[in-house]
Amino acid sequence: MNLEVAFAPLIPLPALIALAVAGLVVAALCVFGRTRGAWLRAAAIACLLLALANPSFTSEDRETLTNVLPVVIDRSGSQTLDGRKVQTDEVRKQLESRLAGLPNTEIRWIEAGQDAASSDGTTLFAALRDGIADVPPERIAGALFVTDGVVHDAPPDARSLGFAAPVHALITGHPDERDRRIALTLSPRFGIVGQTQKIGFRIEEVGRDLGRPVAIVVRRDGEEIMRLQAIPGQVTTVDAPIVHAGVNFVEIEAEDAGNEITTVNNRAVLPIDGVREKLRVLLVSGEPHAGERTWRNLLKADASVDLVHFTILRPPEKQDGTPINELSLIAFPTRELFAQKIDEFDLIIFDRYARQGILPIVYFDNIARYVRNGGAVLVAGGPDYSEPGSLYETPLAQVLPAEPMGGVVEREFLPVLSDVGRKHPVTRGLAGSETNPPSWAPWFRMVDSRLREGDAVLNGPEDRPLLVLAREDKGRVALLLSDHAWLWARGFDGGGPHVDLLRRLSHWLMKEPDLEEEALRARATGKTVTIERQTLKDEAQPVDVTLPSGEQRRVTLTQTEPGLWRGVLETPELGLHRAADGAFTTLVNVGPPNPRELSEAASTEARMKPVADATGGSVRRVAPETGALDVPRIVQISAGARTFGTDWIGVRQADASVVRGLGILPIFSGVLGLILLIGAFAATWAREGR
Structure with missing residues (x-):
């Protein structure tokens, strides 16, 4: 009163x-x-x-209102190292006992740092703000933190806390910890396929007896590519080759320093997206026909394709007195294209091309060698493929997967997916293929041929091969045995999925990773890893996943659609996971590539000290050099009184009332x-x- x-x-x-x-x-x-x-x-x-x-x-x-004292308990990933979790649990137990005797005080326990997948690291002060958002500043008696000091959101200005009361930090861990880590200084996100990308890193060390040159191993997609020595504290650069499109995982690993609190941060992972320069395609069109521009229109519409197109409108045997300098806009540079610069092309397409004496026979041998060395050829043939002058009568026949039987089938038929075609990523799930018969327009002509090798993914009447895909050494070959794909492009009788089919076909030939018929892939969403196995086989083997800690988990796959098998793993760890099924190996990173939480694992007093000093609080280790747990007493203090002593820490006695x-x-x-x-x-x- x-x-x-x-x-x-x-x-x-x-x-x-x-x-x-x-x-x-x-x-x-x-x-x-x-x-x-x-x-x-x-x-x-x-x-x-x-x-x-x-x-x-x-x-x-x-x-009189009660005081509110928040106690923030750090449960981040670094708190699981070096016995810190046991220390934290014991400190909380003792604090619960001592804080129970504080009069007129409400204790708020705030568990923070569990979101290990966050790229922001340990955010204890954000958790503190959320925990006391409903409390007026005058009721805050102070704040206690139980943490290893690896805090990434400590405010530079204590006034941003929103209250005027002491902040105390009880630091877990030990003062004599040893740790070695790799810090990336130059980490590119993209690289051109076929070129190298420069990566910079620095070795940082904490502890005694360190500082000697360190052995470094560099891997790409799990395969070792180089070894070197690095001096701690100095920036070292390496050139990593980018060998394929999609993610190239580059790992840089330093040797164990011995007695480290963790070796997780001895390895840095850098995912670099391999980007192709414009794909160079050479399109050679032979005898003019109704669908002559189908391939040109498709390839010109693709911004990633640089197209070189030559059309032979006049056979050389035709003689009508026309001057040579008026026969073409430019001469067909056969030697330049098929001898000197053939390896610069990612794909060569022959569209209804018949041997007419324009290309010397030796150049077809060059094309076959180009395929075996990793190139790609697509032959889109019509009657020309079965007539005299066929490409099958050249050295190119060495790599062509189907032999013409000398006839042409000319009647209405529906292209249908073969058993392999239902599983192959080039043809799987084409719009209209879900019905039987397929709901797309018919074709009216195809070359009668015999399959020699490869896979027929589309069939014509009597299961004759219509679209054949084959591999030849390092290269690939596709053979389309009909010149009527243009009917779909023109919308005849409703048309068909010509864009998807022809685009997938050309990108498979140019080795697009997503169109590989045999592949193991993995992707991470949060801590859920989804594993996909693309295969033309009738079953998929279980996949063994190796966690960053070395622990192994087995994942059984189930078929979700023809040719595609999936499995899911809930992983407890962050970092690079390796999945293997005996035939293929793939990598997937869970969480940030290099979790900030574990990049600096040594316990420290430095990060909490500025805010503690600014508020009149204190920072002390709960396990000093003696090793015994030392938790200070908690006492209430009035305004202006001393806030800590050798064996105690003080919290403010607020005078708030209503x-x-x-x-x-x-x-x-x-x-x-x-x-x-x-x-x-x-x-x-x-x-x-x-």
Whole structure:
């Protein structure tokens, strides 16, 4: 109960002040002039002024509010190292016992840092703000942190905390820890396939007896590509080759320093997306036909393709007297294309091309060698493939997967997916293939041929091969045994999925990773790893996943659609995971490539000290060099008192309260005020009447 005197003037305050001054002057003149009854007059004037000031007694019924003390417990990944979790649990147990005796204090336990997949690292102060968002600043008694000091959101200015109370940090871990880590200084995200990308790193060490040259191993996609020595503290650069499109995982691993608290940060992982330069395609069109521009239109619409197109509109045997310099815009540079620069092309397409004496026979041998060395050839043939002058009558026949039988089938038929075609990524799931028969337009001509090798993914009538895909040493060959794909492009009878089919076909030939018919892939969403096995076989083997710690998990795959098998693994760890099924190996990174949480694993007092000093708090280890756990006492302190000692830390005793009731007793209102005023003026009148 608080009793106070309050004033509520009946007239404006300036008028009251003016009256008070006038009254003071009158009273002073009476007193100094020794007027009879001067003091009674002064008392009467004072009573009048008090009545106008309207004083009253007020009493407040206040309820003292409890103090709020947040205790933030660090549960981040680095707290699992070097016995810190045991220390943390024991510190919390002792704090629970000691804080239970604090009077008028609410303890708020805040578990923080569990989101190990966050790229922001350990964010304890964000958790603190969330935990006390509903508490007025004056009720905060302080803040306690139980952490290893690896905190990534400590504020540079303590005023941003929003309260004025001491912050104390109890640091887990040991002062003599040893740790070696790799810090990336130059980490490119993209690289051109076929070129190298420069990567920079620095070795940082904590602890004694370190500082010697360190052995480094560099791997790409799990395969060792180089070894070298690096000096701690100095920036070292390496050139990593980018060998394929898609993600190239480059690992840089330093040797174990011995007795380290963790070796997880001895390895840095850098995913570099391999990007192809513009794919160079050479398109050679032979005899003009209705679908001549189908391939050109498709390839020109692809921004990633640099197309070189030559069309032979006039066979060399035709003689009509036309001057040679008027036969073409430019001469067909056969030697330049098929001898000197053939290896610069990613794909060569022959569209209804027949041997007409334009290309010397030796150049077809060059093309076959180009395929075996990693190139790609697509032959889109019509009747020309089965007639004299066929490409099959050249050295190119060494790599062509189907032999013409000398005839052409000319009748209406529907292209259908073969058993292999339903599984192959080039043809799997083509729009319209889900029905039987397929819901696309028919074709009317195909070359009768016999399959020699490879896979027929599309069949014509009587299961004759229509689209054949084959590998030849390092290269690839595709053979389309019909010149009627243009019917789909023109929308005849509803058309068909020509864009998907022809684009997938050309990109498979150019070794697009997503179109590999035998592949193992993995992707991570949070801590869920999804494993996919693309295969033309009837079953998929279980996949063994090696976690960053070396632990192995086996994942059984189930078929989700023809040729595609999937499995899911919930992993408990962050970092690079390796999946293998005996035939293929793939890598997938869970969480940030190099988790900030584990990049600096040594416990430290430095990060919490600035905010603790600014608020009058303290930072101390709970396991000093003696090794015994040392948890300080918690005491309440008043404002301005010392906040910590050798074996104790203090929290503020807040004086916050809330008014529950208010009583007001006016002094000069009612009978009491009337009696005082009448009495004062009556006494003055009586004294004057003598």
